[in-house]
Amino acid sequence: MKKAKIILDRDYQVGQVDPRLFGSFIEHLGRAVYGGVYEPGHPRADEEGFRGDVLEKVRELNVPVVRYPGGNFVSGFRWEDSVGKNRPRRLDLAWDTTETNQFGLHEFCHWAKKAGTQPMYAVNLGTRGPEAAREIVEYANHPGGTALSDARIANGEKNPFGIKLWCLGNEMDGPWQIGAKTAYEYGRTANEAAKLMKWVDPSIELVACGSSAYDMPTFGTWEMTMLEECYSNIDYVSLHRYYGNPTGDTPGFLARAMDMDAFIKTVVSICDAIRGKKHEKKRLNLSFDEWNVWYHSNGQDSEIRKNQKWGQALPLLEDVYNFEDALLVGTMLNTLLRNADRVKVACMAQLVNVIAPIMTRNGGGCWAQTIFYPFAQASKYGRGTSLQVLTQSPVYDCRDYEGVPFIDASAVLGEQGEVTLFVVNRDMEEDCLLELDLRAFGELKPGEHWVLHHSDTRAVNTESDPFQVAPVLTEAPVPQGGRVEVPVPALSWNVVRFQ
Ligand code: AHR
Numbered sequence: 001m002k003k004a005k006i007i008l009d010r011d012y013q014v015g016q017v018d019p020r021l022f023g024s025f026i027e028h029l030g031r032a033v034y035g036g037v038y039e040p041g042h043p044r045a046d047e048e049g050f051r052g053d054v055l056e057k058v059r060e061l062n063v064p065v066v067r068y069p070g071g072n073f074v075s076g077f078r079w080e081d082s083v084g085k086n087r088p089r090r091l092d093l094a095w096d097t098t099e100t101n102q103f104g105l106h107e108f109c110h111w112a113k114k115a116g117t118q119p120m121y122a123v124n125l126g127t128r129g130p131e132a133a134r135e136i137v138e139y140a141n142h143p144g145g146t147a148l149s150d151a152r153i154a155n156g157e158k159n160p161f162g163i164k165l166w167c168l169g170n171e172m173d174g175p176w177q178i179g180a181k182t183a184y185e186y187g188r189t190a191n192e193a194a195k196l197m198k199w200v201d202p203s204i205e206l207v208a209c210g211s212s213a214y215d216m217p218t219f220g221t222w223e224m225t226m227l228e229e230c231y232s233n234i235d236y237v238s239l240h241r242y243y244g245n246p247t248g249d250t251p252g253f254l255a256r257a258m259d260m261d262a263f264i265k266t267v268v269s270i271c272d273a274i275r276g277k278k279h280e281k282k283r284l285n286l287s288f289d290e291w292n293v294w295y296h297s298n299g300q301d302s303e304i305r306k307n308q309k310w311g312q313a314l315p316l317l318e319d320v321y322n323f324e325d326a327l328l329v330g331t332m333l334n335t336l337l338r339n340a341d342r343v344k345v346a347c348m349a350q351l352v353n354v355i356a357p358i359m360t361r362n363g364g365g366c367w368a369q370t371i372f373y374p375f376a377q378a379s380k381y382g383r384g385t386s387l388q389v390l391t392q393s394p395v396y397d398c399r400d401y402e403g404v405p406f407i408d409a410s411a412v413l414g415e416q417g418e419v420t421l422f423v424v425n426r427d428m429e430e431d432c433l434l435e436l437d438l439r440a441f442g443e444l445k446p447g448e449h450w451v452l453h454h455s456d457t458r459a460v461n462t463e464s465d466p467f468q469v470a471p472v473l474t475e476a477p478v479p480q481g482g483r484v485e486v487p488v489p490a491l492s493w494n495v496v497r498f499q
Helices: 052-061 072-076 105-115 130-141 147-154 183-200 221-233 250-254 257-278 298-307 323-338 372-381
Strands: 002-007 013-016 023-025 065-068 090-092 097-099 118-123 165-168 205-208 236-243 285-293 343-349 358-360 366-368 385-387 390-392 407-413 419-425 432-437 448-452 472-474 483-488 492-498
Touching (some): 002 407, 023 285, 052 105, 052 358, 052 366, 065 343, 105 118, 105 130, 118 130, 130 147, 130 183, 183 205, 205 221, 236 257, 250 323, 257 285, 285 323, 323 343, 323 372, 323 407, 323 419, 323 492, 366 372, 372 419, 372 448, 390 407, 419 432, 483 492
Parallel strands (some): 002 432, 023 065, 118 165, 165 205, 205 236, 236 285
Antiparallel strands (some): 002 390, 013 385, 090 097, 385 407, 407 419, 419 492
């Protein structure tokens, strides 16, 4: 058995965890909306057509914020189509499908309320611009007495929706994006949209598009150029990152959070460099508003898009997640928590059916995928203050990285003084005896230890076998003199808690 050690101290803190670190994302894409959150006629649908079984699972994940309506979809979207009685059907050029607009802004805000979450709304800076952006802020957030706010009232919503967090477009550097822009074009447009949106409602916060990925050729230059134009009027820079394991290289795949960490640190450096250059007081934070595993469905999606072009609510991006995906998600959550001083918003992409922790069958059941569990546990126990984790772990090398620690961890001090560690053992072969040095916390009661493990890295959850991969409670670790040894199985996600 390998050995590793973690030392924690309540005074060595990363920073306060913003609850919005456990956000998610719903796009008008595939069956995320239609057949996902919304399915009138389903036996579990409520009077507004929202699936009750999905709402239950979303509440279990406890997501404080949900980004909507896209994604690539938003860059060709007219928000006016999604409110009122006249809902035109439109071609969605982002996903080669037909959008009915049956579910729109009002429905989303109602659903969000029932789900116990807050909307994070993206405006279209692809085919549209500052004017449409300011108009939707006025429609959604202005109390009344203007044509737009009165239209909201006439459409049944007397009180403003009060949407606080807004995205200035989506992945505007990507050639696949409808209305993609150069960094300068985007920076200018984002700045003007931001100014107008904040003039309408000064209480809102705005996220500007960073590069759509760390390995975009324009990464870095994009951030610097667009921030030169819009730094003063925005609050966050977005990051997006998806990983896959198409070659079946599990050690290499499980090391990918190292890329995520480097990505975050590089964007932080760029934001701070521009801040210095511009003599700005305000410090920008990050919104990691798309992250997950995404690759399983790629082949199937090409077929669907080719053979069923302009179909409705097609089963796109329906990745079926396996056990090793849950482990990578665990290390991604650890990475977000270890960077909680600067990453204030993060959205697992997405929430239902589309690269999602929650799956449904039209007219049928709803179940949790493997990745549901690390997310649910981190969201439940990861609120409080992120602590610095001093990890002494044996390491391994793989194709893209040297010195990957077998033990990957984050730790959070809760408001009642409880200490929670999230630990992934990346080792394919050996268990690890993990020594925790918690002397700085004084006397601790026996803890709680949840383990997510499966002997098959390819194991999945399905509608008929939904708990193949699910966490189990194991023997309670008993601290003595502030130290405790916790056995951490090979290839496992662990939640270790002390009061
Ligand atoms: O989440 C799926 C897609 O991934 C989003 O629409 C886009 O923003 C990203 O490329």
